[in-house]
Amino acid sequence: MTNIIKHLSSNKYALALHTTTPELGLAISNFTDYPQSQVWNLGRDLSSHIHKYLIEVIKPRTWADLEFIAVAQGPGGFTGTRIGVVTARTLAQQLNIPVFTVSTLAALAWQAHKAQKNCQQPIIAVEMPAQRGQVFGAVYQPNPDNSGITALLPDTLFTPSAWQETLTSWHTNQLISATSDLAATVNSILELAYLDWQQGKNPHWSEALPYYGQHPVDI
Numbered sequence: 001m002t003n004i005i006k007h008l009s010s011n012k013y014a015l016a017l018h019t020t021t022p023e024l025g026l027a028i029s030n031f032t033d034y035p036q037s038q039v040w041n042l043g044r045d046l047s048s049h050i051h052k053y054l055i056e057v058i059k060p061r062t063w064a065d066l067e068f069i070a071v072a073q074g075p076g077g078f079t080g081t082r083i084g085v086v087t088a089r090t091l092a093q094q095l096n097i098p099v100f101t102v103s104t105l106a107a108l109a110w111q112a113h114k115a116q117k118n119c120q121q122p123i124i125a126v127e128m129p130a131q132r133g134q135v136f137g138a139v140y141q142p143n144p145d146n147s148g149i150t151a152l153l154p155d156t157l158f159t160p161s162a163w164q165e166t167l168t169s170w171h172t173n174q175l176i177s178a179t180s181d182l183a184a185t186v187n188s189i190l191e192l193a194y195l196d197w198q199q200g201k202n203p204h205w206s207e208a209l210p211y212y213g214q215h216p217v218d219i
Contacts, residue, residue, distance in 0.1 A: 051087075
C-alpha cells in the first residue's frame with residue numbers, strides 16, 4: 001500500500017520540464033484539475049525561448065504558487081539536458097522549493113505502463129540510441145501499488161551486442177525504443193515526481209544533476 005503522507009493544496013502547483021531533445025515539453029498541474037501540457041519543437045532556439053514559454057505556461061498563476069519542480073535528467077542531448085536541469089535548479093533555488101529529476105527512460109516506461117492497464121507489473125525494457133553507435137538501456141518495473149517505478153537495471157551505456165545480451169537475460173514484457181516525441185512524456189515526469197513528493201521526498205535543488213552517460217565529444 002502506498003504510504004502517502006502529503007497532499008497538494010488546490011492552489012499549489014508542480015511544474016515539469018523536458019528538454020533532452022530539440023523539443024521543449026512543459027507541464028503544470030495541481031493534480032486536482034486536468035494537467036496542462038504542451039510541446040514545442042524549438043531546435044537550436046531552445047535556450048533562447050525556454051523562459052518565454054515558461055512564463056506563458058505559468059500564467060495566470062505566479063511563481064510563488066509552485067510547490068516543486070520536476071525535470072528530465074537524461075539520457076538525451078547534452079546541451080538540451082543541461083539547459084533543462086540548470087533552469088530547474090535556478091528556479092528552485094530562487095523559490096526555495098525541491099527539484100525532482102526523472103530519467104528520460106523511466107518516463108517512457110511509466111507512460112507505457114499507464115497506457116496498458118492489463119499487465120499489473122510489467123517488466124519494461126527501454127532503449128535509446130547514443131553517440132558513436134552505442135545504446136542507452138534500462139529495465140523498469142512499476143511498483144505494485146502504482147506508487148512509482150523501480151529501476152531493475154538503471155540507465156546504462158551499452159554496445160549494441162552487450163545490450164542484446166542484456167535483453168536476453170531479462171524476461172521483459174515490452175521493449176520500447178526511444179526515438180521520437182520524447183518531450184510528450186513530460187506528463188510522466190510530472191506524475192512520477194508527484195508520487196515521490198507524496199511519499200515525503202524533498203530533494204534539494206543542488207542534488208539535481210543531469211545524466212549524460214557519455215562524453216559529448218568524441219575524443
